[in-house]
Amino acid sequence: MTHNNHFCGRTRREFLWETGGGFMSVALAGMLGGDWLASQALAADGISVNPYRTPPGGGPVRRATAKNVIFLFMYGGPSQVDTFDHKPELYKADGKTIDVPTFGRQGKRAGGRVVGPKWNFKPYGQCGRMVSDLFPNLGQCVDDIAFIHSMYAESPIHGSALLNMNCGRLISGHPSMGSWVNYGLGSENQDLPGYVVMLDESGGPISGAKNWTSGYMPASYQGVQLRTKGAPILDLTPPARMAGGVQRSVLDHLAQENALHAAARPGNAELGSRISQFELAYRMQAAAPEAVSLDAEPQSIRDLYGLDNPTTAPFARKCVMARRLVERGVRFIQVYSGGGHNDDNWDAHGDLVLNHSRHAGRTDRPIAGLLMDLKQRGLLDETLVIWGGEFGRQPTAEYAEGTGRDHNSWGFTMWMAGGGVKGGIAVGETDELGSKAVRDRFHVKNLHATMLTLLGLDPNGLSYFFNGLDQKLVGVEGAEPIHQVIA
Amino acid sequence: MTDWVAFAGRLHPVVLHLPIGLVAGLVLIEIASMFSKATALRGLRAVFLWATVASAAAAAATGWLLGEQGYSGATLGWHRWLGISMAGALLVMAIFDLAGRAGFRRLMLVIVLGLMTVTGHLGGTMTHGEGFLGAYAPAWARPILGAPAVAPPSGGGEASIIIATLADRCYKCHGSSTQKGGLRLDDADGLMSVVEAGDAPGSELFRRITLAAGDADRMPPEGEGVSDEAIVAILHWINGGAALEKIRQAQDDAAAVSEAAGAQLEAVRARTGALVLPIEGENEGLLRVDFARRLSVPGVEDVAALAEVADRIVELSFAGQAIDDSVVTALPVMPALERLHLERTGIADAALVGIAETAPNVAYLNLHSTQVTGASLEEIGRIGSLRSLFLYATDVDAGAVAAFEAAHPDVEVTMGLSLPDP
Numbered sequence: 001m002t003h004n005n006h007f008c009g010r011t012r013r014e015f016l017w018e019t020g021g022g023f024m025s026v027a028l029a030g031m032l033g034g035d036w037l038a039s040q041a042l043a044a045d046g047i048s049v050n051p052y053r054t055p056p057g058g059g060p061v062r063r064a065t066a067k068n069v070i071f072l073f074m075y076g077g078p079s080q081v082d083t084f085d086h087k088p089e090l091y092k093a094d095g096k097t098i099d100v101p102t103f104g105r106q107g108k109r110a111g112g113r114v115v116g117p118k119w120n121f122k123p124y125g126q127c128g129r130m131v132s133d134l135f136p137n138l139g140q141c142v143d144d145i146a147f148i149h150s151m152y153a154e155s156p157i158h159g160s161a162l163l164n165m166n167c168g169r170l171i172s173g174h175p176s177m178g179s180w181v182n183y184g185l186g187s188e189n190q191d192l193p194g195y196v197v198m199l200d201e202s203g204g205p206i207s208g209a210k211n212w213t214s215g216y217m218p219a220s221y222q223g224v225q226l227r228t229k230g231a232p233i234l235d236l237t238p239p240a241r242m243a244g245g246v247q248r249s250v251l252d253h254l255a256q257e258n259a260l261h262a263a264a265r266p267g268n269a270e271l272g273s274r275i276s277q278f279e280l281a282y283r284m285q286a287a288a289p290e291a292v293s294l295d296a297e298p299q300s301i302r303d304l305y306g307l308d309n310p311t312t313a314p315f316a317r318k319c320v321m322a323r324r325l326v327e328r329g330v331r332f333i334q335v336y337s338g339g340g341h342n343d344d345n346w347d348a349h350g351d352l353v354l355n356h357s358r359h360a361g362r363t364d365r366p367i368a369g370l371l372m373d374l375k376q377r378g379l380l381d382e383t384l385v386i387w388g389g390e391f392g393r394q395p396t397a398e399y400a401e402g403t404g405r406d407h408n409s410w411g412f413t414m415w416m417a418g419g420g421v422k423g424g425i426a427v428g429e430t431d432e433l434g435s436k437a438v439r440d441r442f443h444v445k446n447l448h449a450t451m452l453t454l455l456g457l458d459p460n461g462l463s464y465f466f467n468g469l470d471q472k473l474v475g476v477e478g479a480e481p482i483h484q485v486i487a
Numbered sequence: 488m489t490d491w492v493a494f495a496g497r498l499h500p501v502v503l504h505l506p507i508g509l510v511a512g513l514v515l516i517e518i519a520s521m522f523s524k525a526t527a528l529r530g531l532r533a534v535f536l537w538a539t540v541a542s543a544a545a546a547a548a549t550g551w552l553l554g555e556q557g558y559s560g561a562t563l564g565w566h567r568w569l570g571i572s573m574a575g576a577l578l579v580m581a582i583f584d585l586a587g588r589a590g591f592r593r594l595m596l597v598i599v600l601g602l603m604t605v606t607g608h609l610g611g612t613m614t615h616g617e618g619f620l621g622a623y624a625p626a627w628a629r630p631i632l633g634a635p636a637v638a639p640p641s642g643g644g645e646a647s648i649i650i651a652t653l654a655d656r657c658y659k660c661h662g663s664s665t666q667k668g669g670l671r672l673d674d675a676d677g678l679m680s681v682v683e684a685g686d687a688p689g690s691e692l693f694r695r696i697t698l699a700a701g702d703a704d705r706m707p708p709e710g711e712g713v714s715d716e717a718i719v720a721i722l723h724w725i726n727g728g729a730a731l732e733k734i735r736q737a738q739d740d741a742a743a744v745s746e747a748a749g750a751q752l753e754a755v756r757a758r759t760g761a762l763v764l765p766i767e768g769e770n771e772g773l774l775r776v777d778f779a780r781r782l783s784v785p786g787v788e789d790v791a792a793l794a795e796v797a798d799r800i801v802e803l804s805f806a807g808q809a810i811d812d813s814v815v816t817a818l819p820v821m822p823a824l825e826r827l828h829l830e831r832t833g834i835a836d837a838a839l840v841g842i843a844e845t846a847p848n849v850a851y852l853n854l855h856s857t858q859v860t861g862a863s864l865e866e867i868g869r870i871g872s873l874r875s876l877f878l879y880a881t882d883v884d885a886g887a888v889a890a891f892e893a894a895h896p897d898v899e900v901t902m903g904l905s906l907p908d909p
Binding site: 059060061062063064137140188189190191259262263300303304327328329365368369372373375376377378381456465468 | 561564568669680691762764765766767773777779780782806807828830831851853855856875877879901902903904905906907
């Protein structure tokens, strides 16, 4: 063939077929999709959510078993083989140098020195699932938990992997899970945000607010950061001189001025969003302090969550607050364990024992307490609890010395409980070293699809039209939920 | 105030007709060249083709600028990208012409025609409103061309005249498919954004529809103005306080013509103040009713309104509301009810008298943090379908629960849970 017959690496026939076929299919979609267009226009409006109306995302399409989600994010990446993925063979290989391909922040390696699991496992509950000694309290709850041992993610690097887990993509700018849930179902709450994020005392995760952004959706869908100390929401408390009806009249006047401003700037949905957010903030001033105050919690609850133990108290506060928010109709709550850098989170590159003892020690009791408390209140079967980090860790050591493990996105464990999830089960497997998911592998997208399905949404139908695409949390390609964990 | 960018955008309606005419010319030339080998046709075609490419690019550019001026919605997105695709397809066609590939050039012309038809139709939809093309088309063609939303019949008071007028004169530019100026009038928030309750002259809606014909701000911008009858109705409604309920009620009545179920739900929502949510898509039958988020405590009269939809309720919640026992006893019989949330309500035993008749098929009964005592267990035990009973933080004693569990092995009773001491 001469060079004339090639264009962009294609034959002319291929090129024509692709361009022609592409244009025609776009045109066809435009002609056939009248109803679909109308429904998308609904979604594109930026008007605040009216709970009495069908939500922009269309509302549930199947019967929901979960009404709320609590996502316990173990930032840094907990090691699966030291927590919930029991690998008896790995103990025996401790210290041996073996050939096992890994991919972490050090790049790809062909093998390394095995670090055997540093904790023993024992069976818990009626199901007899193995849990490491890091989680003696959580072990009591295994009959309500579905473990997914065969998770994999697209990146072994914190920043992109966090975005992958929270927003479904490696790159910035896409809405996070909580935004999708509130877009799909609407907020049922008139005086609290539908999406709340609580961070670790040591700071936020890498990329900060990108992890709870609403991306290309209206700003009213983004996560609101709730703090456990001092004012729960920054800049929410009105100054003393605004007492009485002053603030109300200021807001009323502001709304008038904004309306004038808006009239001269037609089509500005963000302005409408802003006005409605002022009103939400006003109502939150009354509702938020009560929602996050733990004064009314009895001693039995303080003991259950470990609120009086200085080690567990910070995470316990967030878990109690999460339950209180669920009771008040907040749809999506994300709680971070770990923040900042290095051993302030689960990122155990140096001393695995120090790191994981610290973070499991801080969270084991509060998480078990949360599951028990939700259960005794009849809320666990309406509340989906998700536990996991952005990835797992390697079976081999990162350095020549020490027990530190590098990142591993090829295989890791997450678990779900409540909200219509089968309890006492485990799905998927990693290889015998726990290094890579080998059976029933599940991408992060499958986890997202499972969550949306339990909430009554169609993961492959819930879409937001942006940049010429039907954007979805699970990506335009779609994803199946993990059917094995759905009761 | 000169805004050259905005001005350029306003040229789109002029510029866009150039490529349309030129494409028609291209088709003629193409047909002519099938019958004639005259070389003049080739030159003419090249001139036309490049002029079409240039004008299509200009139409796309001005269209982009116009699209930024208060248009929104997916129709705009499709129109925009298909229009740009058409300009691109023309460029490809011109390149094939340069390369002397007649067959490919003709193929591209067919594609361009297809894109132009769809793009033009979508542009027309944005300008003239949904269903403009199909309005007077033969009945068989309407589903393809798109028919306008049928205005609800008038008669039945001023509120229904308002609804009919909005549907007839406003929704095509301020409705579900197009929101010129970002305004949606088929939405309560949108409608109220142009209404000042009690002050018709100060309301943008009233001002715009009463301006003289020819005024740039008059609405609707084309055709006859809003009828006098409708103007009077709107005047009365706004000056009378612009009660959304009246409009809602009229909307319900209008919707009843086509969707009786939807109107009924709207009415129940208005009367109960509760979330009344279809559990599987809109109007699919079964409902979840949630009083927990209501800002004021629901009373007997609020739950009475549930009677209309009682046989469709599968979930009902009063969680956290300080309701009286009488609210529970006033509930209608709900044969489909599966989940009943009465937790954190402070109700006592009196509330549960007759619960087996009210909720004969309930499987989930949550009574935690209430004043309920063991005395209620006999009444609860009559519910044969019960599977989960939550009694955490109640006055029910463990002995009574043990006896209950023995008598009802199918029921899982949850009292307080605890973890081993650390």
